[in-house]
Amino acid sequence: MTIKDVAAACGVAVSTVSRVLNNHPDVSASTRARVLEAIDRLHYIPNNSARDLVASQVDSIGLVVRGAENPFYTPIIRAIEASCEAAGYTMVLHQIPVGADEISAGAALVRSKRLRGIIFLGGRFDYSQEEGAAIGIPFVCCTNTNQFGDLDKSVYSSVSIDDFAEGYRATRLLIDQGHARIAVLLDSVRDHSISELRYAGYCQALADAGVPLDADLVLETIDFTMAAAYERTLRAFRERRDITAIFAIADSMAISAMKAIHDVGLTVPEACSIVAIDGIEMSRYTVPTLTTLTQPQVTMGEEAVKILLDVLSGAAPSRHVRLETVLREGETLGPARH
């Protein structure tokens, strides 16, 4: 069942059928009706491969998610898919492990799937000029600002929060409650990514408050798993019972930390306060409810697509959008014990 069959079925040329298919104006109403009827009767469906081949450009947008096991990304992915769909684009999802390189994954995706643009979710922050060039098509970094790379800001876009400022803010919330022995739970202080930036905010907040940095209280997990965050927190409390607060760079890590604190026989927030950044749905239902700086997940996803479509259509140049978190007051923040 091809366009030829349809054309033959109603005695017109294939180009006329094509015109009807693509809503071109110069087709008489009667012909259009006849073609439409035949299309319907024959259950004809255009072959997308053929269309794509001619178009030499496909209306697909790639989404490379690094570390999709993090529940934080789920609503963002949904928002991106919905936005792509609404704009008539197909979203091509590719999930890679936390340790993998999203640039090569993205470049491969671009080549094999003929994408118009690409969105990186959860990626590194240190793209080089060469890596940017390797992508070859417009791309948007979501949750990522590429602070550490030498890549020219004008060749890509981003939508993210200000990780440094939010790390500072979270730590400040704890300091304001009188905490001084504040641990920070993160991936790695040198991950060239969100951990490093939020950690810098943490350090600055401590410094501004005159609280000395204690290396013992920097809890690195190497990966982003809940299991690692649990184990690391457990170990910290076995060594140091005097920790009175934790700033966790992610809700999922904070939830693991709460469990570890409970398992060493302490209570939150009486013995130890916790503040995190993310605002996943689940953290509304922990006992006690997590106090966290919520990121506007849906807005981030929608904005990423919006930016990409603007760039693709030429309506606007690439841009960098900063969104703010909103404090969700839970029950894990309390005054420091003495």
Added chain:
Amino acid sequence: MTIKDVAAACGVAVSTVSRVLNNHPDVSASTRARVLEAIDRLHYIPNNSARDLVASQVDSIGLVVRGAENPFYTPIIRAIEASCEAAGYTMVLHQIPVGADEISAGAALVRSKRLRGIIFLGGRFDYSQEEGAAIGIPFVCCTNTNQFGDLDKSVYSSVSIDDFAEGYRATRLLIDQGHARIAVLLDSVRDHSISELRYAGYCQALADAGVPLDADLVLETIDFTMAAAYERTLRAFRERRDITAIFAIADSMAISAMKAIHDVGLTVPEACSIVAIDGIEMSRYTVPTLTTLTQPQVTMGEEAVKILLDVLSGAAPSRHVRLETVLREGETLGPARH
């Protein structure tokens, strides 16, 4: 950068390059090496649209996820993507709300994306003969056995747990601890889906144990959100403090329920035990740890793809795979209070 450029670059015909690309045997080693070198040097990537056009069949598999906000699906989706990728197929993801109709979504996807097969995740259990025909290509129901539909079992495949048996088993765990006032937390007893089946298992377990069914203890939420499960549980305990156990049909609902129980001033499991079905990562870190029947999420995803590929290749007819849950002993199951 097309196959022509590569052919020109090493002085051979396009057909030779094509042969190399597709690992045809009748190419001399030296020519093959020359072509491979040129492909590499020119960073040539074949155009999939053109390949697909010739193949007249596209190696794409659709995945329609209903209610992707449920964290239970995340690892399954990942496993499906990885399996498709490994088999050289592209996974096309489409997420729809819980209330939406996956059949029409799937049928639309098939038409617009030219899929070879389709996997439904989290779908209804009552496909009619007509609906099955509407899909038009092989499909696998993941987590869904279509118990309620009149669709011939031989025209589709499925991979799921035995919802009735597992509902029975979960309830039995509570009964064995001496519980008699066991609430069930579910979507709807008439959802023609997992709720209804697991509820039937619950009823049977009660009946077998001689425990009368109490309509007050059937907690319906209408949707699958954590918020609804929380509110419903809260209301239940405001009306009836004597509930000593809850069987939640999903981990996420169980976590909400635990929060609600805590918020009415009771403790788990002393005042109320909880057993759920799912086994999401998060429920390892709740306080107390959730006792739940874990579904083999990764295996389910892999199996769904495996079945579909078998059917597509003709290696095997459609089949229905039943997997078993594994009890993850947490801390939410205790003896009934008197």
Added chain:
DNA sequence: TTGAAAGCGCTAACAT
């Protein structure tokens, strides 16, 4: 073992 050439189904000039 290699090359030439005919399509795959469609769109978009270009003609009429």
Added chain:
DNA sequence: ATGTTAGCGCTTTCAA
């Protein structure tokens, strides 16, 4: 307003 036709990039006969 409609038809004719040349490709899009690739695979696959069919020849050589």
